[in-house]
Amino acid sequence: MEIISENACFGGTQGVYKHASESCHCDMTFGLFLPAEAKDGPVPVLWYLSGLTCTHENAMVKAGAQAWAAEQGIALVFPDTSPRGEGVADDEAYDLGQGAGFYVNATQAPWAAHFQMWDYMAEELPEFLGNNFPLDMERQAITGHSMGGHGALTLAMSLPGRFKSVSAFAPICNPTASDWGRKQLTAYLGADEGLWAAHDASLLMRNTGFDGPVLVDTGTEDQFLDLLRPETLAAAVSERRQEATLRLQKGYDHSYFFVSTFMEDHISFHADALYGE
Amino acid sequence: MEIISENACFGGTQGVYKHASESCHCDMTFGLFLPAEAKDGPVPVLWYLSGLTCTHENAMVKAGAQAWAAEQGIALVFPDTSPRGEGVADDEAYDLGQGAGFYVNATQAPWAAHFQMWDYMAEELPEFLGNNFPLDMERQAITGHSMGGHGALTLAMSLPGRFKSVSAFAPICNPTASDWGRKQLTAYLGADEGLWAAHDASLLMRNTGFDGPVLVDTGTEDQFLDLLRPETLAAAVSERRQEATLRLQKGYDHSYFFVSTFMEDHISFHADALYGE
Numbered sequence: 001m002e003i004i005s006e007n008a009c010f011g012g013t014q015g016v017y018k019h020a021s022e023s024c025h026c027d028m029t030f031g032l033f034l035p036a037e038a039k040d041g042p043v044p045v046l047w048y049l050s051g052l053t054c055t056h057e058n059a060m061v062k063a064g065a066q067a068w069a070a071e072q073g074i075a076l077v078f079p080d081t082s083p084r085g086e087g088v089a090d091d092e093a094y095d096l097g098q099g100a101g102f103y104v105n106a107t108q109a110p111w112a113a114h115f116q117m118w119d120y121m122a123e124e125l126p127e128f129l130g131n132n133f134p135l136d137m138e139r140q141a142i143t144g145h146s147m148g149g150h151g152a153l154t155l156a157m158s159l160p161g162r163f164k165s166v167s168a169f170a171p172i173c174n175p176t177a178s179d180w181g182r183k184q185l186t187a188y189l190g191a192d193e194g195l196w197a198a199h200d201a202s203l204l205m206r207n208t209g210f211d212g213p214v215l216v217d218t219g220t221e222d223q224f225l226d227l228l229r230p231e232t233l234a235a236a237v238s239e240r241r242q243e244a245t246l247r248l249q250k251g252y253d254h255s256y257f258f259v260s261t262f263m264e265d266h267i268s269f270h271a272d273a274l275y276g277e
Numbered sequence: 278m279e280i281i282s283e284n285a286c287f288g289g290t291q292g293v294y295k296h297a298s299e300s301c302h303c304d305m306t307f308g309l310f311l312p313a314e315a316k317d318g319p320v321p322v323l324w325y326l327s328g329l330t331c332t333h334e335n336a337m338v339k340a341g342a343q344a345w346a347a348e349q350g351i352a353l354v355f356p357d358t359s360p361r362g363e364g365v366a367d368d369e370a371y372d373l374g375q376g377a378g379f380y381v382n383a384t385q386a387p388w389a390a391h392f393q394m395w396d397y398m399a400e401e402l403p404e405f406l407g408n409n410f411p412l413d414m415e416r417q418a419i420t421g422h423s424m425g426g427h428g429a430l431t432l433a434m435s436l437p438g439r440f441k442s443v444s445a446f447a448p449i450c451n452p453t454a455s456d457w458g459r460k461q462l463t464a465y466l467g468a469d470e471g472l473w474a475a476h477d478a479s480l481l482m483r484n485t486g487f488d489g490p491v492l493v494d495t496g497t498e499d500q501f502l503d504l505l506r507p508e509t510l511a512a513a514v515s516e517r518r519q520e521a522t523l524r525l526q527k528g529y530d531h532s533y534f535f536v537s538t539f540m541e542d543h544i545s546f547h548a549d550a551l552y553g554e
Contacts (some may be wrong), residue, residue, distance in 0.1 A: 008498065008526075061533065064341040067541075185303035221285065249285075256338065257286035264344075 002133060004029065005074070010070035011036040014060065024083035029058040030125065031078035032133060035070045044139035044274040045075045046127070046267065049155075051146030053099045053181075056080045064260040068267035070187065071219050075135055079125060081147065083114040090095055095185055102175075103151030106188040112114065115188060120149065122159060137177060141270040143167040145259055146224070149216070150175060153201035153233075157208050165223065165273030166252045167215035167266045173233035174202040180227040202229070205236035214244035215217040215269045217262045219252030278409060281306065283290065288313040289345035291337065295370040296405060300396040301360035307353035307402065308337040309410060312347045315372040316505045321416035322352045322406070323544065324452035326398070326432075327375040328423030329457075330376045333357045336422065339533040345544035351551065352412055355404060358424065360391040363504070373464055380428030381453075381476050383465040385431030392465060398428065399436060422500070422536055424457070426493070430478035430510075442545045444492035446536045447499055451479040452508035457504040491521035492537045492546045496529030 004016035012035040021028040033170030037043050047070065048059050059065065060078045069076045082088075089110040093098035097111075106115035114223070130137040142163045143154035149171020156166035175181020176196045185196045197203045218230045230246070237244045252258040289312040298305040321345065325336050336342065337355045343491050346353045348454040357376030359365075364386040368374035374388075381391035407414040419440045421429035426448020433443035452458020452472045462473045475478045491514070495507045507523070516523045529535040 005536040007530055007532050008496070008528040008538070012539045014534050061339050064344060064537070066534075067341060067344070067537070220283070251285040255284050255285055257284040257291050257343075259286070260341070260344070261287045 001067055001191075009033065010066045010087070012038065014066060016056065021083070021120055021124060022260045023116040024113055024114050026085045026088055027082055027175055028054050028083065028120065031056045032129070033060075033066050033069055033076040034075050034133065037073040039076060039251040040136045042136035043073055043075050044132045044141070045077060045135050045137065046270050046274075047077045047079070047140065047142040047144075047152070048143030049079065049142070049148030049151040050081050051144075051148050052081070052098040054081050055099070056149075058256070062256040062260065063263055065263050065267065068264045071272040072216060072265065072267055073134070074271060077088070077129065079121060079124075082117060088114045090175050090236065096184055100147070100184065101153065102147060102184045102188060102199070104185070104188050108188060108190050111188050121155060139164060139274045141165045141274055143169070143270070144171065145169040145191075146228075146254065147180070148174055150201055154204060154241045157201070157210050158198065160211060163212065164212045165208055165213050165215075165270050166277075167269055168217075169262065169266070170218045170224070170228055170254050171201065171216060171233070172228055173202060177232070178205065178227050180224070202232040202236045204232060205240060205242060209242050210227055210244070212252050213269070213273055214242060215266060216244070216246045217249055217252065218247070219249050219258050221251055222254045226246045237272050279292055286310065287343045289315065289343070289347055291343060293333065297358070298316050298397055300393040300401045301390055302389050303360045303362045303365055305355055305397065305402075306333050309406070310337075310343050310346055310353040311410065312350050312352065314350040315352060315411045317473045319413035320350055320352050320413065321418070322354060322412050323547050324354045324356070324417065324419040324421075324427030326421030326428040326431070328420070328421075328425050328429065329358070331358050332372050332376070333426075335533070336536070337508065339537065340540055341537040342540050342544065343392045346378075349544055349548040351544065351548060352410070352506065354402075354406065356398060361393060362428045365391045368465055373461055377424070378463065379460070379461045379465060379476070380425060385409050385465060385467050388465050392501060393550045397494050401520055416441060416551045418551055420444040420446070420543055420547065421448065423505075423531065424449055424450060427452060427478055430509040431476050431481060434478070434487050435475065437532050438486060440489065440492050441553075442547050443487055444493075446539065446543070447495045447501070447505055447531050448478065448493060448510070449478060449505055451506040451551065453477045453480065454509070455504050457501070479513045480519060481508035481512060482519060486517045489520070490546070490550055491519060491544060493521070494526055494543075495524070496526050496531065497549045499531045501531050
């Protein structure tokens with residue numbers, strides 16, 4: 001592991017680290033905020049999965065999350081959104097390839113060689129973090145923005161018992177029926193739509209649900225509302241009687257000004273779940 | 278005035294605007310956060326002046342200031358750090374020319390044609406803001422980071438009665454004796470060091486002081502401590518018996534992780550002064 005940077009931040013440390021990923025067959029970079037309490041022993045963990053075009057850095061500098069995580073004594077993990085590097089396949093479009101991993105294991109060329117983000121997020125990175133940092137991996141929660149909200153919701157529902165709570169900011173809720181999804185799922189998983197269902201939060205909600213509380217915020221002025229399809233998740237939550245709070249926030253758009261505005265709410269929500277037992 | 282963007286943010290609006298500057302003879306861009314209270318009438322104003330290489334945008338997205346400004350009902354102004362554009366003089370170095378205006382009126386070629394940042398900050402932009410937005414220009418305060426801390430301190434001490442309070446994050450305290458200062462003051466103002474004194478916070482503190490409270494935070498691990506020279510400002514504050522709080526924050530560096538950590542303190546400090554009368 002290489003330490004890229006470590007900065008004092010809200011009484012703790014905001015670090016950036018690089019390690020060789022076996023899943024993705026390339027170096028992967030992530031941000032990790034450790035609150036002051038981590039000096040005395042393992043602390044709970046909140047994952048923040050980012051959206052299209054983002055690296056580990058966007059949320060780390062723009063979401064204002066450290067203030068509230070420090071207050072709650074919770075660590076924050078900011079993974080990258082895809083494998084990267086010269087030998088890694090890419091596409092000219094902003095929404096495919098590097099910066100757009102969609103949190104799936106690609107089976108199709110040219111993506112399969114590196115784009116194994118599901119395994120990286122579900123197995124490799126958690127294990128790496130648990131082995132190298134003072135984190136209590138029995139107390140994890142997950143959130144994310146846009147494509148990262150999709151990742152947070154699908155990981156949380158597919159890994160029962162892993163996360164105490166899940167939230168999302170303007171998540172892609174129904175990628176199998178959206179231009180933010182059909183294109184990428186075709187490229188990464190192939191044309192058989194039956195294989196896509198495991199990566200659709202609305203379908204997972206209908207079939208599986210989540211054993212814990214769910215919080216989702218979306219702005220009424222989100223410029224990508226037609227692509228996010230929050231209505232399909234809302235319908236699935238209602239049908240399932242899932243414990244959940246779904247909010248449409250008047251006047252807010254898709255930006256980090258929206259994310260930062262509601263970050264305190266989300267971290268308080270996760271703190272309740274992480275410290276509730 | 279051109280509206281570049283307006284995003285809902287903490288119940289208010291984070292805007293970015295462009296206008297033709299008479300002082301700088303070019304278009305200038307600034308950020309303005311208006312809290313919800315601005316819908317009902319003029320609100321107090323806190324200026325945030327940025328450091329070397331920054332535009333209006335850095336603090337606007339990285340300092341986490343809107344959360345606390347919203348809580349206090351205070352507007353935030355994020356000016357640019359220099360004139361910009363193809364016809365504007367520049368230098369290859371990061372610390373001279375565009376992005377490095379140093380908040381002075383240049384008298385020397387090639388800078389004098391556009392680099393009139395003192396007039397822009399002291400006269401033109403305040404008048405423009407007062408005429409175009411619901412701001413109470415009788416209640417202003419000012420802060421800044423690094424070169425912007427220098428700007429905040431020198432403007433506050435040189436414009437008696439203008440600002441109720443002044444603070445700074447890791448300010449350049451003594452530019453007439455620092456490589457962050459001597460180079461730029463020579464380029465912009467010429468070799469006569471007698472003309473530089475009006476732009477040195479430590480000298481101004483010794484000779485003039487500030488009629489109100491002062492708050493300065495600097496990190497003990499700031500990688501630019503030798504260039505900032507906080508000890509000269511500390512000595513001047515002591516000699517003058519200036520009402521002031523000067524803090525050295527253990528472990529913190531020069532980054533926005535440092536700035537954001539202490540932003541709540543600074544905005545609370547200014548709110549006390551702005552609402553105290």
